[in-house]
Amino acid sequence: MSDAQLAVLLGRNIRAERYRLGLSQEQLAEVSGLHRTYIGVIERGEKNITICNCKKIAHALNLTLWELIRMCEDFRKPASA
Template identity: 40%
Template sequence: MDQLDVKVLFGARVRHLRKEQGFSQEDFAHRVGLDRSYMGGVERGERNISLENICLIARALNLPVSQIFIGWTDVAPPENTPEE
């Protein structure tokens, strides 16, 4: 895999975990407490997300923060797929 932007890698990992748990992007954003368009930007790697928001995402996924980063480079980022 080519070296990708960490924001893209993180966003792909969040999208993978969200889908794995069966959340739509809108429902997940509500659960996290962030706007859906912001979460879309995170998943597309457009946002340089804060540590506070990473913690909110981990809590919404019922995962320790460290779990988000385990295997995160193994998740292929989406190729300009439309938001869900």
């Protein structure tokens, strides 16, 4: 998995878990102690996030860091239609 793919998959998983919890980007930013625009950048997969910031987001989503990352590494493409 390339660096760019990891960043995109991480962003998608963060957004999916945020939706699961019914949180807005503002609420996730507040709980994680990060800026709302930063959350948006990460969800779009546009930045190579640090371990510590990723931990803050994971914990704000009630996940451990390794659980959030495992979602990305275990990702299997959907069967093409």
